[in-house]
Amino acid sequence: xxxxxxxxxxxxxxxxxxxxxxxxKIVEMALEKWGAPVYVRHEIVHNxxxxxxxxAKGAVFVEELDECPLDRPVxxxxxxxxxxxxxxxxxxxxxxxxxxxxxxxxxxIEAARHHEAGLQMIMIGHAGHPETIGTMGQLPEGExxxxxxxxxxxxxxxxxPARLAFxxxxxxxxxxxxxxxxxxxxxxxxxxxxxxxxxxxxxxxRQEAVKAIAxxxxxxxxxxxxxxxxxxxxxxxxRKAGCDYAQLVQRATDIDWRALDGARAVGITxxxxxxxxxxxxVIDAFRDRFAxxxxxxxxxxxxxxxxxxxxxxxxx
Numbered sequence: 001x002x003x004x005x006x007x008x009x010x011x012x013x014x015x016x017x018x019x020x021x022x023x024x025k026i027v028e029m030a031l032e033k034w035g036a037p038v039y040v041r042h043e044i045v046h047n048x049x050x051x052x053x054x055x056a057k058g059a060v061f062v063e064e065l066d067e068c069p070l071d072r073p074v075x076x077x078x079x080x081x082x083x084x085x086x087x088x089x090x091x092x093x094x095x096x097x098x099x100x101x102x103x104x105x106x107x108x109i110e111a112a113r114h115h116e117a118g119l120q121m122i123m124i125g126h127a128g129h130p131e132t133i134g135t136m137g138q139l140p141e142g143e144x145x146x147x148x149x150x151x152x153x154x155x156x157x158x159x160x161p162a163r164l165a166f167x168x169x170x171x172x173x174x175x176x177x178x179x180x181x182x183x184x185x186x187x188x189x190x191x192x193x194x195x196x197x198x199x200x201x202x203x204x205x206r207q208e209a210v211k212a213i214a215x216x217x218x219x220x221x222x223x224x225x226x227x228x229x230x231x232x233x234x235x236x237x238x239r240k241a242g243c244d245y246a247q248l249v250q251r252a253t254d255i256d257w258r259a260l261d262g263a264r265a266v267g268i269t270x271x272x273x274x275x276x277x278x279x280x281x282v283i284d285a286f287r288d289r290f291a292x293x294x295x296x297x298x299x300x301x302x303x304x305x306x307x308x309x310x311x312x313x314x315x316x
Contacts, residue, residue: 002291003289003290003291004264004290004291005264005290005291005293006263006264006265006266006286006290006291006292006293007264007265007266007292007293007294007295008265008266008267008268008283008286008292008293008294008295009213009216009217009265009266009267009268009295009297010267010268010269010279010283010294010295010296010297011206011209011210011212011213011267011268011269011297011299012209012296012297012298012299012300013202013205013206013209013298013299013300013301013302014206014209014268014269014270014274014279015223015270015271015272015274015275015276015279016272016273016274016275016276017200017201017202017272017273017302017304018202018302018304018305018306019078019101019102019103019104019200019202019272019306020045020078020101020272020273021305021306022078022099022101022102022306022307022308023044023045023077023078023099023101024044024045024050024054025308026044026075026097026099026308026309026312027040027044027054027057027059027075027099028054028057029308029312030073030075030097030312031057031058031059033312034072034073034095035058036057036058036059037058037059037060037072038058038059038060038072038073038074038075039059039060039061039062039067039068039069039072039073039074039075040054040059040060040061040062040074040075040077041062041063041064041065041068041074041075041076041077041081041085042061042062042063042076042077042079042081042130043061043077043227044059044061044075044077044078044099045077045078045273046224046225046227046228046229046231046271046273047224047225047228047271047273047274047275048225048250049250049251049274049275049277049278050273050275065085065088065089065092065094068094070092070093070094072095073094073095073096073097074089074094074095074096074097075096075097075098075099076096076097076098076099076100077099077100077130078099078100078101078104079100079101079104079129079130079131079134080100080101080104080105080108080130080131080134080135081098081100081130081134081137082133082134082136082137082138083137083138084137085137086098097309097311097312098309099309100134101170101200101306102306103170103200103201104131104134104135104170106196106198107135107167107168107170107194107198108134108135108138110165110167110194110195110198111123111135111138111139111144111167112138112139114165114167114192115139115143118163119163119164119165119192120143120144120145120158120159120160120163120164120165121139121143121144121145121164121165121166121167122144122145122146122147122156122158122164122165122166122167122184122191123135123136123144123145123146123147123166123167123168123169124147124148124166124167124168124169124172124177124180124181124184125146125148125168125169125172126148126169126172126229127146127148129169129229131169131170131171131229132146132169135167135169145157145158147180147184149180150179150180150183152180153180153183153184153187154183154187158188161187161188161190162190163190164188164190164191164192165191165192165193166181166184166191166192166193166194167194167198168181168194168198168199169198169199169229170198170199170200170203171199171200171203171228171229171230171233171272172199172203172229172233173207173233173236173237174199174203174204174207175207175237175240176236177199181193201302201304202230202272202302202304203230203233203272205299205300205302206230206234206269206271206272207233207234207237208299208300209269209297209298209299209300210222210234210237210238210241210267210269211237211241212297212299213267213269213297214237214238214239214241214242214243214246214267215241215242215243216265216267217238217243217265217266217267218243218245218260218262218263218264218265218266219243219245219246219247219259219260219263219266219267220238220243220245220246220247220266220267220268220269221246221247221248221249221255221266221267221268221269221282222234222235222238222246222247222248222249222269222270222271223249223250223268223269223270223271223274223278223279223282224248224249224250224270224271224273224274225250225271225273225274226248226250228271228272228273228274230271230272230273231248231270231271231272231273231274232248234246234269234271235247235248238267243267245259247259249282250278251278251281251282252278252281252282252284252285255282255285257289266286268282268283
């Protein structure tokens, strides 16, 4: 049988960002330096394929420090951790490496700076997300108030409306965050914002690429993990941009082919913690069923690279 024609619109940029690339490299370099096992507090990044690959190399993933032996190194995930975690590791005289994305660390520094200036913080983020927990944990209890929606802004109770600042999780929907920031500024006109946008370059670029292809697609697939905030935001952005059928898939085996019956144009992108090998796997699965034409739609080029911590460098 002749395969039906299909155009795959491949978003660019997509997949790994510099912070994720750095975090994975940190685990691999730690294994080279100290040998296995190396412990990692929380998933280093939110992607099962990546985590399983590192586990096979000797990484052991745990949720809390008390699950780690004192004589083995521990790595903190790219999402960041509360201040109490490295303090506890130091108190226990553990060797630890912080793989927090530098753009998340920037938010931590901002929060600390505003706190030192006597400002109470409002964080725009998702409750329970490791990045939100890590950022809120930089300051004493009650000094960071969380809002998730515009409706939350109306309900939040602050100490002094004239002495406020806000920060955001780095992986939010750009458009949704604009609305929440606008609501904050209406309710608290004196509120101080970040010196530079907190939503990271990679999140913004991937959302812009999705907006560019979504209107031309019958369906759009986001390769990513169900616990990945930036991947879930890409699904939402695609739907808002005009593609009604937008779905998150971890692997090619997750694709619902019945839902794609009759499709002539499908978009593909990937969250910032999804490796290119999974995108290739999805494209190959489409080639098994369709006569595929791949059209790469590039909306930005990324040249960002972050150094690994000194302890892992050759001179460290």
